[in-house]
Amino acid sequence: MTGIFAIVALSLNFQVGLTGLSNFGQAAFMMVGAYTSAMMYMAGVPFVFGVLAGMVISSIFALIIALPSHNLRADYWAIVSIAAAESLRLFVNNEKWLAEGPFGIRGIPRPLSSLFGDSYTLFYLALVAACLAVVYLALERLNHSPFGRVLRGLREAEDLMEALGKDVFRFKAVAMIIGGLVAALGGSLYAHYITFISPATFAPDVTFLIWTMMIVGGSGNAKGVLVGSLMITLLNTSTRLLKDYLYLPTSLVAALRTLSIGVLTIGFVVARPQGILPERKHVVSYGTEEGGS
Amino acid sequence: MLEVHDIHKAFGGLQALSAVSLTVKEGTITGLIGPNGSGKTTLFNVITGFYEQDRGTVELRGDSIGDLPPHSIADRGMVRSFQIPQVPRDMTVMENMLVAGQRLTGENPLAVMLRWPAVRRQDKQQIERAEQLLDRVGLLGERDELTGSLSGGQVKLLAIAQTLMTDADLLLLDEPTAGVDLALTDQIMALLKDIHAEGKTMMIVEHKMRVISNVCEYVYVLDAGKVIASGEPRAVQNDPHVIEAYLGADAAAGSREWE
Numbered sequence: 113m114t115g116i117f118a119i120v121a122l123s124l125n126f127q128v129g130l131t132g133l134s135n136f137g138q139a140a141f142m143m144v145g146a147y148t149s150a151m152m153y154m155a156g157v158p159f160v161f162g163v164l165a166g167m168v169i170s171s172i173f174a175l176i177i178a179l180p181s182h183n184l185r186a187d188y189w190a191i192v193s194i195a196a197a198e199s200l201r202l203f204v205n206n207e208k209w210l211a212e213g214p215f216g217i218r219g220i221p222r223p224l225s226s227l228f229g230d231s232y233t234l235f236y237l238a239l240v241a242a243c244l245a246v247v248y249l250a251l252e253r254l255n256h257s258p259f260g261r262v263l264r265g266l267r268e269a270e271d272l273m274e275a276l277g278k279d280v281f282r283f284k285a286v287a288m289i290i291g292g293l294v295a296a297l298g299g300s301l302y303a304h305y306i307t308f309i310s311p312a313t314f315a316p317d318v319t320f321l322i323w324t325m326m327i328v329g330g331s332g333n334a335k336g337v338l339v340g341s342l343m344i345t346l347l348n349t350s351t352r353l354l355k356d357y358l359y360l361p362t363s364l365v366a367a368l369r370t371l372s373i374g375v376l377t378i379g380f381v382v383a384r385p386q387g388i389l390p391e392r393k394h395v396v397s398y399g400t401e402e403g404g405s
Numbered sequence: 406m407l408e409v410h411d412i413h414k415a416f417g418g419l420q421a422l423s424a425v426s427l428t429v430k431e432g433t434i435t436g437l438i439g440p441n442g443s444g445k446t447t448l449f450n451v452i453t454g455f456y457e458q459d460r461g462t463v464e465l466r467g468d469s470i471g472d473l474p475p476h477s478i479a480d481r482g483m484v485r486s487f488q489i490p491q492v493p494r495d496m497t498v499m500e501n502m503l504v505a506g507q508r509l510t511g512e513n514p515l516a517v518m519l520r521w522p523a524v525r526r527q528d529k530q531q532i533e534r535a536e537q538l539l540d541r542v543g544l545l546g547e548r549d550e551l552t553g554s555l556s557g558g559q560v561k562l563l564a565i566a567q568t569l570m571t572d573a574d575l576l577l578l579d580e581p582t583a584g585v586d587l588a589l590t591d592q593i594m595a596l597l598k599d600i601h602a603e604g605k606t607m608m609i610v611e612h613k614m615r616v617i618s619n620v621c622e623y624v625y626v627l628d629a630g631k632v633i634a635s636g637e638p639r640a641v642q643n644d645p646h647v648i649e650a651y652l653g654a655d656a657a658a659g660s661r662e663w664e
Contacts, residue, residue, distance in 0.1 A: 250518065257524060258511030258531075261504045265493045272491035275453065276505045276571060277479030278512075286514060332495075395549045396499045396532060 113349070115240035116301050118341035119247050121325040122334060123294035126251050128323075129331035129391070130260065131287040132267030134190035137177065137197025138295055138322050143314035144170040145296025146303035147204070147211055150220045153304070159223035163300040167293045173200070174292030178285040194316065205311040216310025220303050240301055247294055252334055254290070256394065263287055317370075321348075324377045330387025339388055347372065406431040406575060406606055407452070407483070412461035414444075414451055414630075421447045422630045425461070429575070434597065434607045436617045436638065439627035440651055445610045446488055448627065449579055453485045454478045465575070480507070484573035486564040488580045488610070494553030498544055501552055501563060502535035503528070505570035535570060542566045542596060558589045565596065576600075578609045582616055594619055614642060626650070 120142055127133045148166035153159055177196050181189045205214050228235040254260050262283050266273045274280050303309045321344065329340020351369040358365075380387065407429040414422040422444045429435045437445050450456040452463055454475040463471040470478050479485075493501065509531070510516045511524035539545045542562040547555060552563065561581060568576045581597065582590045590613065597620050601607060611617050617624060618638040626634040626641055628650040634641050641647055 253521070254514055254517055257514075257517040258503065258506065258509045258528065259514050259517055261496070261500055262512060264496060264500075265504045268493040268495065269491040271455070272487065272493070273504070274455075274475040275479060275485050275487070275491075276567065277476050277484070277507055278504075279474075279476045290514065391495060393495075393497060393549070393551060394500055395497065396503065 113305075114342050114345040115237070115244045116298050116305065117322065117325060117345055118338050119240075119244050119301070120295050120298035121322050121329070121337050121341045122244075122247055122251055123291040123298065124322050125326050125331060125334060125337045126254075126294070127287055127291040129326060129333070129337070130255060130267065131263040131284065132186065133181065133284060133287060134186055134193070135177075135288070135291065136190050136194035136316070136319055136323075138291075139314040139316065139318040140197030140200050141170045141174065141292045141295035142299030142302065142318070143201060143204070143309075143311070144173055144292075145299030146309050146314070147217070147299075148296070149300035150217050150303040150309060151211065153221060153223065154217075159304075163297060166300050167296045170292040170296030170299075171289040174288040175285055178281075178288040181284050181288075182281050194319070197319070198316065201311050201314055214311060216308060216313070217303075218308050220307045220309065222304055222307065236305060240305075243297060243301060247297070248334060248338070251290075251294070255334070259283075259286075261394075321373065324373055326387075327377060327385075328380050328387055330389040330391065332391030333387065333389045336387050336389030336391075343388075344373065344376075347376075406466060407608070408462075408464040409448075409452060410462045410464070412448065412451055412463070413459045414447060414456060415459055420630055422451065422458075425627070425630070425632055427625050427632065427635070429606060429608050430623075431606050432604065433622045434601050434609065434620050436621035436624040437608060437610045437627060438612065438614075438617060438624060438641075443627040443650075444630040445627055446579060447630075449485060449577055449610065453483065453577060479571065479573065482573045483575040483577065484568045484571045485577040486568055486579055486581065488583060490560045490564045492552045492555075492560055492563075495551060497549050497551055498539065498547050498555070498563060499532070499535060499549060501567060502539060502570050503531050505567040506531045507571055538566045538569050543592070558585045561585055561589075561593065562596075565593070565600075569600065574604070575606045575608070578607060580610050580612065582611065582613060590616065614638075618642065 120138060124135065124138050127135045145166035148169050149162035152162035152165055177193055180192050184192065204211055207213055211217060222232065224235070225232055262273060262278050266280055266283060270280055325340040325344045326337050328343060329338065330336025348369065351365060354365065409425060409427045412422050412425040425448060437448070439445050447456065451458045454470070454473050458471060462469055465481055465483055470481065510520065510527055517524055536545060536548070539548060542565060544559060544562055544566065547559065552560065555563065565578065565581060568578070582593050585593065594616055597607065609621070621638050624635065624638050624641045625632055626647050633646050633650060634644045
């Protein structure tokens with residue numbers, strides 16, 4: 113679970129932490145990936161192709177959301193992103209012919225489950241870890257490339273980038289597409305792990321949970337985002353276990369968990385906005401680029 | 406090289422520019438002066454595509470560029486700086502230079518994934534070039550500092566170095582010496598002359614008459630959105646209309662010494 117959320121948090125960090133695109137619709141990209149790969153796998157399409165199809169559809173959705181960023185200020189565009197995500201979710205919630213509406217999809221088969229049997233969890237862990245590693249390395253390379261430099265440049269100086277000949281809209285759209293691809297991958301992995309998805313699975317609070325992971329860990333720093341994902345997921349699961357020891361009613365514990373995540377977010381935004389691991393300076397040297405103090 | 410013809414631009418009821426025409430000849434440094442609010446920066450914004458003109462044409466080497474977005478105009482070899490320099494504070498001086506490179510393979514994410522060695526090789530060349538330019542403006546020592554920690558004067562120097570990094574041959578500099586002390590102003594003036602000697606064409610917005618008369622070959626004077634005078638710096642400086650626009654009618658009759 114930590115790995116899956118880390119993948120999505122990394123994709124969000126690419127859009128928000130680096131590029132400064134306040135995307136509040138990340139759960140929708142997960143949803144697109146999850147539904148596409150679940151439905152295609154159940155229709156007999158090989159797992160890998162289903163996941164890829166989810167990524168492609170998600171990137172198209174990302175491009176559509178990126179379009180209004182052309183002439184909207186960042187904060188208004190953030191509203192567009194959450195509205196678009198909710199529209200898509202409510203559409204799935206209110207249809208029946210495509211994906212069973214609010215009942216969701218049950219019994220999503222796990223790929224290769226007959227092959228691994230009892231050690232399946234271990235296999236899936238390895239699969240998620242491998243995906244996470246690939247995503248981490250790919251996004252980090254992009255971050256340190258000339259492409260990533262332009263993204264970081266337009267986070268704070270959009271006009272300057274435009275004046276220096278960068279097609280700002282194109283860069284933003286591509287950043288959205290890359291983030292959408294990765295979030296869809298995370299969504300697919302989620303669907304085949306939990307084996308049940310419904311529109312409620314991808315409600316806006318999931319987006320906010322992912323935002324919390326990024327803010328607590330350190331927006332702009334991929335390692336920090338990994339730490340943040342680990343912390344928040346641990347907090348989420350440990351409080352679930354804690355109720356068995358504290359003899360508190362389940363509903364109260366659930367409320368306290370949500371509360372503690374909210375308090376944590378506010379605390380970090382006020383006291384340490386740069387997160388646990390702040391974004392590091394990119395010292396450029398011949399051949400390689402590495403983080404400095 | 407640059408032909409601006411009959412530009413009109415209004416913001417609501419305010420006519421910011423009316424019937425502005427001017428020419429920047431290849432190989433010259435052309436000045437643009439005028440009191441605050443006379444429309445100099447607005448004109449820059451229209452020429453470089455940040456604003457759309459209501460009427461009029463802008464031609465670069467005979468091609469109409471009036472309707473192009475800023476990045477396409479920069480791509481055609483005309484690059485501007487900003488009066489209040491835009492600085493991505495979290496990036497180092499070197500990164501600010503590298504980001505000004507043009508048509509880089511590494512700006513394509515697919516190339517970054519698939520052709521990493523080529524991207525790295527090009528980046529290395531860019532780093533070397535950036536170091537030469539930083540050395541030239543005296544910022545090589547600040548190479549790895551965050552731009553957020555630079556002084557106002559250093560930011561101005563970085564902005565000039567950035568425009569050089571783009572390889573553009575026409576530079577529009579918006580007050581390259583604003584808020585800069587006398588010694589650094591001299592340094593920047595020498596730098597501008599130096600760049601000019603290498604064949605770059607420039608248009609600069611300036612307030613300091615000393616800079617104008619020192620580096621510019623030709624000057625346009627803007628007041629209330631209109632060109633009220635143009636000519637060689639010395640002639641323009643003594644034009645009664647210009648003195649009046651800057652200092653008011655009373656002063657026009659008296660002092661002729663002003664900066």
